[in-house]
Amino acid sequence: MLLVLLIALLLGLEARHTDLETAYLNSSMKDGMIYMELPAYFNDGTDRVCLLLNRIYGLNQAARIWYQTLHAGLVQIGFHRCAFNGVLYVKYIDGRIVLVTVYVDDTMVIGKPGNIDAVIEELRQTFVMMDLGRVKHLLSKQIHYEPGVMLCLSQTAYIDRHLVEFGKSTVGTVGSPQIHNEKMLPLEKDKTKVNDPEDSCSRPDIANIVRCLERRAGSYTKEKFSCAKRVLPYLAGTRTHGLVCRSRKLQLYGYSDAEHANCPDTSRSISGHVLKFNQWGFGFKSKKQNTVTDGTCKSELVAASTCIENLL
Incomplete structure (x- = not known):
């Protein structure tokens, strides 16, 4: 989605959210038959079941069938899948x-305004849809877009919502999401489950701490939760920060690095890379390498290889 918006920016195209x-209720039941137990208060005391005449939410097949239905509708009006x-x-x-x-x-x-209107009208012949105008909010992101001029992406509202959810709406701020050289050793699991704030984070500047915490997603300990809570004050202090890209000559490049033998359990190195499109960080990852290397140079070569693979 981000890369498509960047292409729209360079080409000076409008971006409309629909x-x-x-x-799921608009998808058709063309393949096979699906039966279900009678709903509550409809059971007549027998072993009879229902034959579904249409898709309903909660079916394992619902998402796939909806995608197939939408795909058929787009192909019918002349679109080709990438x-x-x-x-x-x-x-x-x-x-x-x-x-x-x-x-x-x-x-x-995305396209010229007249072409967008034509496509939306064609889709309305098949689907019930709303035209929400120029894209402003999508996938928990706030988008400020001026065709051919500027694109800004932030998550202020998303961060505010989670600060309230985890009781940190009035928390102080810290300068970094993670203490330098912080080692997270394996911890014994607690019996009591607590909410994981890092499960909702999706910013490149917290990619490494999210990776560390996700490795212990099933370890509901007070120690782990204390580490996770440091992310929230950092986000509170940077809640209005965002990525900004301006239309200019196309430049595509990436940066990579590695921390040799950082994992205390396996002695594997940690790779990190960010892919940039006209100064816009559109792709990023922090990940433990698959092999053990015997030197810093080799671990950095592995990280660079992963970066180039994603860049291509």
Whole structure:
């Protein structure tokens, strides 16, 4: 989604957000038959079951069938699915490109305003959908977009919501999400489960601490929760920060690094990389390497290889 918005920025295209209403209920029951037990208060005391005539929420097949239904609708009006990304569709109208990105029932239509209107009208012949105007909020992100000028991405509202959820709305701030050279040793599991604030984090500057905490996602300990709580004051102090990209000549590059033998359990190194598109960090990862290396140089070569692979 981010990379598509950057392409729209460079080409000076409009980005329109649309919502497909009751998506799963609009998919068809063309393949096979599905039976279910009678709902509560409808059971007549027999062993009879229901034959579903339409999809309902909660079915294992619901998401796949909805995607197939939407795919068929897009293909019918002339779109082609991208070979490298199953949720990106492309079409040309009078020589001008139109892009559609799909995330369940949220779609983003990118193109010239007249072409976007035409595509939305065609989709409305098949689906019930709302035109939400220029994209402003998508996938928990706030988007400020000026075609051909500037794109800004932030998560202020998302951070505020989670600060309230974890009781940290009035918390003080810290300068970093993680203490330097902090080692997180394996911890014994507690019987009491606590909420994990890091489960909701998705910013590149906290990628490493999220990786560390996710490795212990099943370890509900007070020690782990104390480490996780440091992320919240950091986010509170940077809640209005965001990524900004301005339209200019295309530049695509990446940075990588590695911390040799950082894992105390396996002596494996930790790789980190960020991919940048006109100064915009659109891709990032912090991950433990798959092999043990016997030197800093070799661990950095492994990290660089992963970075280049993702860049290509």
